[in-house]
Amino acid sequence: MASNVSEARQVAFIDLEAQQARIRPQIDAAIKRVLDHGQYIMGPEIAEFEGALAALTGAKHVISCASGTDALLIGMMALGLKPGDAVLCPGFTYTATPEAIALLGATPIFIDVDEDDFNLDPDNIAAGIAVAKEKGLNPVGLIAVDLFGLPADYDAIRAAAGDMWIMADAAQSLGASTATGKVGTFGTITATSFFPAKPLGCYGDGGAILTDDANLAAICESIRLHGRSTVDKYDIERIGVNGRLDTLQAAILLQKLAIFEEEIELRQAVARRYNDALADVAQVPVIWDDAVSVWAQYTLKVPAHRRDAVMTALKAKGVPTAVYYPRPLHHQGAYRHYPFTGNGLPVSEGLSSEVMSLPMHPYLAEDEQHYIIACVREALETA
Template structure:
């Protein structure tokens, strides 16, 4: 049993992927070839967005979006502490200050009440300029409530949808809930390429033009007249070609992930704490994460039964060496610290057979009832 089975997906798509790569090799435009623009249009059509700018990674997507806002020293950007490092990393790399905020114990998303507390008590000398909620494990954050907190203060929101492209909440698709939404095509993501890749979905055409400039070293209309500081952030043509093939089955794969999540919930809700999806929300189920006591013991028991697991994340960002010097918002981060000791992710992918799902369910039940 695979935790994430990229081999099964490749077998389904291999002929089309081989042909797509061959077309790139034949035309030889490895940087910004025609497949890049084709992918951007297809991604926009999939999520109902007018503007998508591809880039080299999900981290670059965050950096580029922050650079559009001119983020720098003295700026405070509020981020969840229970997430992957990229969200805070991009802020810190630009000289700004990430301020860590707790998450909700049921959804794993940013706790809006604690966000309001953190903004109201920002450390002296820092300007509260923006928020980067993370759609953790594929579930969109509560952007409506977040906007109610930050919009009156003139703060912006960048949605970190690295794990949630294809999800929705209250009829709004990921990509439409913030002025800029970033995503990642890392291979293990629900929509992933065979290397690194990312994209920014933007609602403001002016932002789109700046993003396109930033990703090519801040280029202007003339090749050797760079008009701003930028990065080398382009998506490789071959990765765009691969993503086009994967996008063709992505809708089906989201449905398959939901079926796995439903089966897990039915079989496990009486034994462990299963993830919560609010009414009106649709997750992409990048991970299926339960909460257990004695996690080490459960992991060992599952391993003995042939069930792979992973822990996302064993340590919140504020406890990691590089980020210990950054402020924690008022309201504390106790939920994140507790989750870091109890979360456990189970096998989740669109090609997980029902027999394997049942094996996981039975193994978890046995493990927690020892």
């Protein structure tokens, strides 16, 4: 049944302006407080934000840092990653995940993902370990990426990982949960991002490391401050980085954190409307029992041979779309020489040609969403 969408509208893919309008007075006041006290680096808002994030997630220790990539990097430095080590990671994700592994001289081993939830497939972990050993590498850990806001299956991952450490790449999933807990408590260590477009985003770059391990937390705190001692700032105990979160960003994040849980609920309503209206014309996202996604992206699967035409038709109606990710990592120039399991990663390769993300944010009005849905239905039926 065609939807007969007539007059085109302009829709925002992610509407940060609506959120800012809601809390602009609080944001302005928070920035003013930082300007007044002048502690732009490691000011009081840093510890306040870290405590608030620990309370939200249930993690015992939170270490804020300069970006999500720094969170990955600092976390793996604290875990002792070094040349000769191998770390398993999904082939269907953003470059920051394997980039941090390679920057430390270790080797990423790409393994395939689950075709339904897009996350690392625990059934492929054994093959990844075998590839690492065949290459003469020491498989020490794996990074599970919670893609598009849904936590990976950490129970199954933990069972398959043996004695390897597990890093949760929660750049897209902060605030999500499963029956066994909240994001921030699943792995040996968790890395997240506050890039502006994330469900909890600042007005620049920012990130955080979460762990229940007090020793790891102390090492991460040292590394983010150039590896300095907690006793004497001129005693450098280890190689570190300049990885601090700016006080201004922490002040902004505190205001956003105050409405974050409500925004997660609003995202659920948006996702439900999409699922209910589109399940008969496209493959809608899978959310397994007792899991809560924060819907960093709302991603459909459409036939590969029709995706470009559908996206073009939607663009003509003012509905933006995006493809996360158009090429699996093992096909990209920087990573082509790194090992992967099997004869390619068929699920990752297939998803790259099928996925299509729609506008998603907490302030997507119901009438605007109905317009998007009508345009998507029309495009899928006619393009």
